[in-house]
Amino acid sequence: MLPQRRRPHMSAPETTTVHLRQNQAEFAAHRLKRKPRMGETRKMAATLPMCVVDYMDTTKSPEEEDIAAAIKDVRARLGDKVLILGHHYQRDGIVEHADYIGDSFMLSQKAADSDATTIVFCGVHFMAESADVLTNDEQAVLMPTLRAGCSMADMATLEEVERDWPTMLERGGWADPALRDDPSAPAEANDAYLVPVTYMNSSAALKDFVGRHGGVVCTSSNARGVLEWAFERAGERGAVLFFPDQHLGRNTGLKMGLEEGRMPVWIPAMGASSGLDDARIVLWHGFCSVHKRFTAEQISEFRTRHPEGVVVVHPECPRATVEAADADGSTEYIKRFIDAQPPGSSIAVGTEINMVARMAKEHPDKHIECLDAEVCPCSTMYMIHPAYLLDVLERLEAGELPNRVVVPASVQEGALLALERMLSITA
Known part of the structure; x- marks a missing residue:
């Protein structure tokens, strides 16, 4: 259980080379x-x-x-x-x-x-x-x-989402869950709602928006379960708005059996990459600048050097990268995956270099490298x-x-509600 807030706060390669020059x-x-x-x-x-x-x-x-x-x-x-x-x-x-x-x-x-x-x-x-x-x-x-800060979190601001939200509802023919007595109640027959789902990598203001509109927060480890919950609230004719990371939303939707054509990308102030009539997930046009660098070509090159090697990547990577890898998951999943590989394994990892290097130092009996030979830290x-x-x-x-x-207290209530809904799903 989350702690009860009694009152609001009162104030509002193998070794890629980086030699930190001490300031x-x-x-x-x-x-x-x-x-x-x-x-x-x-x-x-x-x-x-x-x-x-x-x-x-x-x-x-x-x-x-x-x-x-x-x-x-x-x-x-x-x-x-x-x-x-x-x-x-x-x-x-x-x-x-x-x-x-x-x-x-x-x-x-x-x-x-x-x-x-x-x-x-x-x-x-x-x-x-x-x-x-x-x-x-x-x-x-x-x-x-x-x-x-976080550049991906900054790709979906409250101002942008609130500005584009009415347009999405109109073009998709969806209703706002906030209009119901219980915004997070399961949909009834013939209901069509647009349910917002925000990745943990977003501002508290966006989490508050999601909470007020019947939505929920997700992480890279529970995105599938959260989307299943959201689809039940959206109804068979409804959809989910997933932001800010399009890649996590797309990769999760594909694993759930959705065709990519039913997951149009929404570009702020411009609209969707395709029609919304058959959309099931509307993907906000956001991404992680680090994970976007990892490619299927890098995986192919690694397999040429290490035919028996395995590849694990973060689901914030593009679709082609995730599909070419042996496994994908959150940072905690990646850590467990590496821990579980036997001594002598060769492992390529598609995530931030500090974590990859730490795993390599903790497992000297395994060959662990970052997929991107020109990797940079977050x-x-x-x-x-x-x-x-x-x-x-x-x-x-x-x-x-x-x-x-x-x-701020004005943001806490909705943000906490969105987080609590997530916890109720994953409990």
Whole structure:
């Protein structure tokens, strides 16, 4: 069960090469106990996507060692009142300090189940928002930096969805579930509703919209079950609006037996790629910039080098990539898949490089490589630098609540409703 909110918050390759060049100005700022100057911070954010990192190198520079030691010291002084959560896509310098490592929803559940008064979420903004919705009012959710967003989540804004929603309803001949006494009730004979389903990778504002319109949140691990639930609410003549990631929606629909022709893509402000008369899933035109890079050609090249090898990818990859792979699933599924392969296995993985490199280091008896030889990290996840984590912990020890993520009370109710519906499906 989710915690009851008693009151709203009060404030509104094999080894691909990346050698992280330590931001000396930022490190010096921490040693001098001051915040980095505006120009210094901007410089770090601007150069992150261009940095080069050896993901298999476990050594630290003297500066990195000092930061890691300082984090451990302040973490020990703060004790159990602080919970540090790290997503699978975080760099090792963050993961080593995390109390839990997992996917976005698992980490949010850990936050909700924790007695810690402060949760430091080392992930991107929508994850911290979900944690704030799921935790109680006495818990504060912080991020090492508030600039760590998600480009895919930003591809579907509340303004765009609210603007296009009436047009979708009109063109598809569907009714709005919000008009019913119980927006999430199963459809009756001849009903035709458009039921919104949002991926976990979306803003709290969109989750609120979904909750108010009888919809539900999904993850990459439960998308099929959630879509089955949504189809029951839409009716045989109805449809589901799936956003923001078109690839997860399409791949899941195909597994459920839908033809791609019944899953048109909706381009914001422009309309659908084809007619909506026979649509069963309307796919929002969003995607993950990292997973879009993985291709069927890369899989073919891997199989040429490793005829006995296996390939596992994330369902955010394009259809051709998923169909060419041996398996696909969430980050937790990918981890279990790799763990289950016997020693000596060759495994190609289609997901973010920090996780792939970590799996390779944890399984030295297996050959594990990233599908994309020119792989780059998720640039927004990579904004979570150990120096930022240290800064947040030091300021927390000083009595501050820096970089707090607060979902407004006006948004919490609908977002929590959409999350609770998901939990009722997967329970």
